[in-house]
Amino acid sequence: MVEVLVDLAVGLQRRADVHHVKKPPPRKLHRGHFAFMRALAQGLDERASWDRYLRLEGEHTDLRTVRRTIAWIRDAFAAAARREQKPGTARLILLDPDRFTAAPALPSLAEFAAAQGLEDFSEAEQIEAYEAAYPAGGGGGQDGNKSAGSARPSRRARVIDHQLQALRWLEGLVVQDPRPSDSVMAWLHPSLAARLARAGLPTLVAVVERINGIGARWWAQVPGVGERKAARILDWLHANEQILGLRIGVHVATPRAQLTATALASVVPAATALVPYEKFVLPAELDGSEGRYRAPQAKCLVLAVNDHEAIGAWLAAQRPGEGNRELSSTQRSYRKEAERLLLWSILKRKKALSSLSVEDASAYCGFLADPPSTWCGPRHHQRWSPMWRPLEGPLTPTALRQALIILRSLFAFLVSQGYVVANPFAAVTLPQNPQRPLGSGRTLSFAQWDYIDALLQDHGDTEAGRRLRRGMRWVYATGLRLAEITTIKCEDLEQVEYKAANGATTTGWLLSVTGKGGRRRQVPVPVELVEELGDELARHGFERQVGAVSNQGIHVMARFDMELERPVGWSASGLYQALKAFLAQAAASAEGVDAQQLRKASTHWLRPTHGSHALQGREGQSPAPIQVAHNNLGQASLGTTSMHLTTEKATRLTAMRGFWKSDQD
Known part of the structure; x- marks a missing residue:
């Protein structure tokens, strides 16, 4: 697949002048490439050398990547040598020293004398016998050591030495240091660089800014780049930090939820x-x-x-x-x-x-x-x-x-x-206050909400899935603002006794909320939502009884997906993004409901939807008094709440037929 892409890229480059295709910058050679090739030439462990110098290219267990990268490096070295009119050096760099057998290990003079029973002979006599047994030609034409301590290098050793000299010469000639404005294509593996570029990170400085701007999980927003690839990029950036003049913040090494306010402020x-x-x-x-x-x-x-x-x-x-x-x-x-x-x-x-x-x-x-x-x-x-x-x-x-x-x-x-x-x-004259057309309220119908609620019920049974379900249902059931729902805690819930419509005494839950202007109000909460919260608390080792003293300080919209002693609250922006994404997914699979309306919906639609549904009442159920809906929404004006008192067109027309009876008959 990689070879096909390379061929395609070459073809595009040839037609660049005709089709105005911008030629991607060529990959550059850095010091790690030379260090790795020197290690290979000297016979050092290939995997250890790869991890030390070229881990950015991929894992050493991916042998195809390793072999392909080594071939590219050798070709790049040879091409650079040819540009300098050094064809011999180009051929030398491409030469594989393993083609030449190393000379056999020869005994020392003392070992030879002992083996031949020459211990009592003079050193000069021992050397003479040694040279007769191991002539300078290396025994039958192979290079070998002349004598103890005066061996002539083998042909393989000479090739390695010449290669190392050539690499040192070439490194001083063509090696470059990365610069912040350089394209990622110039320094990173082509497939990795392409993924970064598609995610809006075309340069090294853009990558560093994204890393510092998001923190530990910066890679989650780059499709195709997981935690391991991200770690390799970080290692390379750290290694080149001084050269680039771009610093990776210390906060990047710690998950966002574990950073203190002081650490974030710095x-x-x-x-x-x-x-x-x-x-x-x-x-x-x-x-x-x-x-x-x-x-x-x-x-x-x-x-x-x-x-x-x-x-x-x-x-x-x-x-x-x-x-x-x-x-x-x-x-x-x-x-x-x-x-x-x-x-x-x-x-x-x-x-x-x-x-x-x-x-x-x-x-x-x-x-x-x-x-x-x-x-x-x-x-x-x-x-x-x-x-x-x-x-x-x-x-x-x-x-x-x-x-x-x-x-x-x-x-x-x-x-x-x-x-x-x-x-x-x-x-300064204020712009006119544009009025929305009648009937354009940002609310969901009962059918749309029922469809969404069914999707929530079938949502994945993970902590994130259950949290999303909790967030959306609480906003719809209470009508709270986004800033209110993300600040309420377990101790804000109070269990109370009251008399139902049939006169029986029952229990329910009220939630104390501080709204705009510091106004405090109590909002009814369905029992099943409180029980669901208790189940989640128990699942993570807390008291099932929501009002327990030990649960004080825990947000109703708590995140239990982090390894912390006390869970942190879900941020308003996090809740907004999660609900918006879910509504978009719901619109994509919508059948029998207005998908376009769902596609436009967001967290802010659930609040007026609560007001509209409460004031209308479901079929067979009485609508809530406007004063109750007004209290739930926490709006300053009763007139504002009454704007949610909407009905479907058909319902309005049917209701007016009695008034128009004389005209209709």
Whole structure:
């Protein structure tokens, strides 16, 4: 198969000028190639030498790869020698020393004398007899040793010596050191390099950035590269770290879940660069201490002396309670917008935040609508990662409107506290708030949810599969926000007694949740979901009773797939990605339901789906009162909750026939 691909590649190269096919860079010879070939020439163990110098090429147990690589190296060496007009050297390098039999081992002079009974003879007489028995020609034409300590090298030994000299000469002539911008095709095995390139890693620096940006399991996102191949790449990069000037972070050697917050924080150092707010260093000349629109320091109500600290004061004022270190989704949204503006102001506009004018605010709107690609990246890259970026891409009108509202709030706070004298974003016109067409709510029908629930039931019985099932069912059953469902813990569940509709006393579960604005509410949870959580706890050595004291601190969305004493919580981004991927798979195999609707669905659809299904009620079941659905969703306005009160078109038309009866008959 490899040979076929090589032939195809050669054919493409010949037609490159006609079809504009970019010629891939040739593989380069590095010092490991020469070290390995010297080891082979000297008869050292082939496997040990391979593992020491060329493990990146593959495992030594893959004999086809080993033989093919050795043949390529010899051909590359010979081609380099021919380019230097050294055809003899080219032939010498291709010569196999094993073709020449090594000279037989000869006895020492003392051994010869003892064997011949010449111990009592003088040394000169012993040497004379030795030379008669082992002439200089090596006995019958073979090269051999002349005498004790004065042997002439065998032909094989001379070939090896000449090869080693040729390799040293050639190494000094053609060996190259890798550079960060070099293509992976130039240094790695062709099949391995092709897999990296297809995964968006065409250069060595791109590979290192991906490794540092993701950590220990960076290879999981590169199809065809498993843990063993990834380890070989890491070994080679470590060996060439000084030459490349690219450092692999120490965090890469440890699974992400086992890294402390301090270890993660040290991955990206503080700098005046495209880094998160908490790591951004203001340059002294643009720190805002002398900002153009700064109010007199004597009238300032906050202790901030620069713009970074002023943003910090605003963010601190948004916290619902003293000592609450975890940011809510709203607070993270506020930080994100202030962070983007601060980075743009310093790195792009070259102005202090407190020096921004109305014209600057308008220019910033244009930037958000068309940011440079270097400022954009996937949202799942976390803040500790070198791959983090402040934007995902151009903001939609809705997102731009929200960003401007938040920035107005930021400057309104700074004005009210006497830090600046005016609000530059107050004069910027907000984009119109686009209204969704009627009937376009992002909800799933009862049939679509039943289809998804059936797929969940048949999902693999692995920890990850059961966690996915738990996550999707809890979101649908409770209507919690993504940020809420990933923060709740076992101690937030309370078992209560209540009277059912038939008057019988029964037990149920309530979940205490802290929502937006620090508002606390209790949401009913189905008994079967709590029992399922208890089963998972027991499966991993914890108390089956969810409310047990020993279970305190364990997240309802805990990850039990890591070898830790206490499981960590599933991140909001991890839950989102897993549910989104599952819904895409469900759409691919959908039969009898709207696959296109499923394909567009995400975690955010389950929350309005909960509201819609609760308010409609299933066939034969009473709908939930709007006040109950309103409490579950934790929305500030009852009017917002009522928007989920939707019905199918046919149902609405049928219901109105009575009103239109005189017109219909």
